[in-house]
Amino acid sequence: MSQSEAKAKARELFAGRKALFDRLGGVFDNAGIDQRAIVAPVDWYAGDHGWEARNSLYLDASERLFEEAALAAIARAGLEPGDVDGVVTVSTTGIATPSLEARVGGRIGLRANVRRVPVFGLGCAGGISGLATAARLAAAEPGSRWLFVCVETCSISIRLDTDDPAALVATALFGDGAAAALVSTEGDGVGHVTGAGERLWPDTLGIMGWRVEDPGLAVIFDRAIPPFVTAELAGAVDSILGELGLQRSDIDRLCSHPGGAKVVTAIEQALELGEGSLDLERDVLRDHGNMSAPTVLFVLERLLARGLPKRTLMTAFGPGFTCSALSLERA
Template sequence: MRAISLQSLATAVAPHPLSQGDAKDTARRLFAGKPALFDRLQGVFDNAGVDRRQTVAPLNWYAGDHGWTSRNRLYLEAAEALFLDAARRAIDQAGLCPADIDGVVSVSTTGIATPSLEARAGPKLGLRPDIQRVPLFGLGCAGGVSGLATAARLAAAEPGSRWLFVTVETCSISIRLDSDDPASLVATALFGDGAAAAVVGDEGPGLATISASAERQWPDTLGIMGWRVEDPGFAVVFDRAIPPFVTAELAGAVAEMERTFGVTRGEIGRFCCHPGGAKVVEAIETALVLNPGSLDLERSVLREHGNMSAPTVLFVLRALIDRGLPAKTLMTAFGPGFTCAGMLLERPA
């Protein structure tokens, strides 16, 4: 792939702040019909690495009885608002106006939108009627990396074009209190909502240079992570095997990517990783033989925002850019499939 400039990177959070203490107290009350489940798993609230997060609905919404219709209605309203917020910030940061954008890649997996989000938000944002649209669904947490990589490849294929990338996830809408699945309680302790957006093109040094991207998928791993489609709404799939799988498999996947990118481990100044949960962050450090605590920005984003799925790794990247990019950074994120998405970023000259 021809190198492409990351010209801006913006984040947006949902309007309702939620402390982990309030989330735990509310879950204790709302899981009252399943006290054994809550008593057995309540420690996840204390060990998730989350202090606070932001959600698209107020806390009392979760006590209601919501099916597909009401959940998806909330998704459409909230996701469009987050899309507009993040996209406006990214376009403004790039010193552009919406009419300067030639194409848009949107990533979202936590609701159904047909027409897709960029079609709904585009006219309000001021995108041109001839904008090229590429909506992507089903990428989960890996979508922050693979979606940005898709936008970069499209920009590289059309010299002089500018592409907007937006990812929006409203994970908290999927929180379910009608399930005996332990993953439902884990989601209650972990999920937050947010969005991120970026402008990519081949003009100017920008914030970073996107040099290459790659993905690795493992066969027979569809049940490790994802969503089940059920009558009340999405049901999260979180297998307990995720942290040990990361510990066992990440190093080999990263080594393959490094060979593909033509770089050595010693040239990588820092990894920028999706913090799926406290145990996942620990597993990444173990797999990559990093000093404990090395992924400090990942832990900080998780602590302040929870797991927002695809946007989360871009919150980490924004923090890394603000602190100062090393010469070479390797981004990684895991998603359903089971997939590891990777991207090589270089500090602009």
């Protein structure tokens, strides 16, 4: 749906909290988003949904998205589903037990002995942390082929029963999506994962995450995120690069999770990049919104289409508060 349609629908849905919408409705106009995808018909969001209904929709939608993304990635790698030795699944917007890859594995042709590593709780950092996990597992068993899939259905957690400003801001920013990749030590890949790292800041649990409440998950999305990124990102990136034997001058381009327009600007300022350097990040945000974990992989896909630089540093922020980073070299 278009952002103008989303704003009009939000004004209708938040009618019982008119003062909140009047105060914060401008975020729809300033988010740098033109359109987003959502997994349910728009009228569904006007309903009174509890945990069971929300998670049932999460399972139905996430299974479809997982299947679509996984099969596309396997095909682009020139493989068949039966060639996959292991699966890393990242998803934080619902609960699936059995996990998503177990639910769809038989349908898409994964082997019965495929290894499974489902991961919950990474939030927006999951696209990079999950890819790094798949790379480590592939490196630990040379020749094995690992499928990485991340699926997020952020829109299912839209909440209309709260005066929390974060609920309205999330409604303006988040969309739904999925992405996947194949990782192996053999074959003709488009890039080489040469290292990864994370930084977790103490006493920052309240910056980003979920509160588990009776009607469903409630977003924690602090307005302090952009200034925090501006102040802290450079030190975190330099530390991670140092552990990899690199420095910022070795990096040809960033490939960052575009959490929002202000966050993209904060990244450019923190790392002293030229204004507008993160053009692909803004393009993905414009076309898809913030899909949480898959978003940075949408940026990577566009970077691959443009031509992967010699060395790229992928970055994303997530609950914790965490910065995840991954070094990717052109094949």
